Amino acid sequence: MTTDELTAPGARPGPGAGAPDGALLAINNIEVIYDDVILVLRGLSLSVPEGQIVALLGSNGAGKSTTLKAVSGLLPSEQGEVSSGSITFNGQDITRMDAPERVRQGLSLCMEGRHVFPHLTVAENLSAGGYTKNGSISSQLDFVYEFFPKLHDMRTRTAGFLSGGEQQMLAIGRALMAEPKLLMLDEPSLGLAPLLVEEIFATIGRLNAETGLTVLVIEQNAQTALSVAHHGYIMEQGRIMLEDEARALAENPDVKEFYLGIGGDGKKSYRDVKHYKRRKRWL
Incomplete structure (x- = not known):
């Protein structure tokens, strides 16, 4: 099945939905190589329409x-x-x-593993995120505290002593300090309890709904990511294997079986079913 065959009318609408001309970010057939030898991305293309949340899903090592x-x-x-x-x-x-310069143009990345400055306070971490801004950052601090009120309550605490969920909020808040046009999140649910994951993704959805912030999120927790996303892509071995509106992806039989843990007849091994279905439907 090709990506052209997977367009699903009636899925959740959003600004710029399905319109390449409305793409804030467009990745066009890129290849990425490490150490002049290791090819990781193999002709990858995707687009992120302005004002949407796009989820990029896949297993470890997918790229x-x-x-x-x-x-x-x-x-x-x-x-x-x-x-x-x-x-x-x-x-x-x-x-x-x-x-x-990409940060100054409006790109912000919240990296996997949070990477807060452990010896600085919460407020100092946030201030560091606004380094590209000239003048006062107080209005942006207020903006971050509005969406993450816990950070305001903890603003004088040392970041290294925060819980994993609190550090993740701080990492996202620090990325927001640059006033990005596009916020990119790398595995924001990693190592967090389910309730904290729900809270963080609810805040991501609220940021998009209330401010129009464009978000590209990569996740292994497909169900949570698709619950807030408008559109989704699935990667395997450095290529986009499947794309569709988020609701349609969540209902796709292969996505249900291999990424959401739903379905399967139990008569074949995981490896056999996986290889058979992917070769038949996606390649």
Whole structure:
């Protein structure tokens, strides 16, 4: 089944839905290689329409984090590069742009593992996130505290002593301090209790609904990600294997079986069913 055959009318609408001209971010047939040898992304293309939440799903090693590093300009720090294709953001080719300039253009990445500054307070961590802004950052601090009121209550606490969920809120809040046009989140649910995951994704949905913030989130927790997303992509081995509106993906039999843990007749091994169905339907 091709991606063209998977367009599903009646799925949840959103600003710019289904319209390539409305894409804030467009990744066009890129290949990413590490150490001049290891090919990780293999002709990957996707788009993120302005004002939407887009989920990029896949198993470990599929290339999800590499995709975000390619967009944010962090590949050179890991001996990686975009060897072909292009990345366009807000109508501008950013394929060779350095990472700090991409932040100034409106891209913010909240990395996997949170990476807060452990010896700084919550308020100091947030202030560090606004380093690209000239002048006062007090209005942006108020904005972050509105969506994460717990951070206001903990603003004088040392970040290294926060819980995992509190550090994740702080990491997202710090990314928001740059006033991004596109917020990218790498595995925000990693290592968190289910109730905290629900709280964080509810806040992501609220940010999108109330401010129009565009979000690209990569996740292994497919069910949670699809519950707030407008559109979704599924990666396997550096390629996009499936894309559709979020509701349609959540109802797709293969997605249910292999990413949501629903379905399956129990008569074949996981490996046999996986290889058979993916070869038949997706390739």
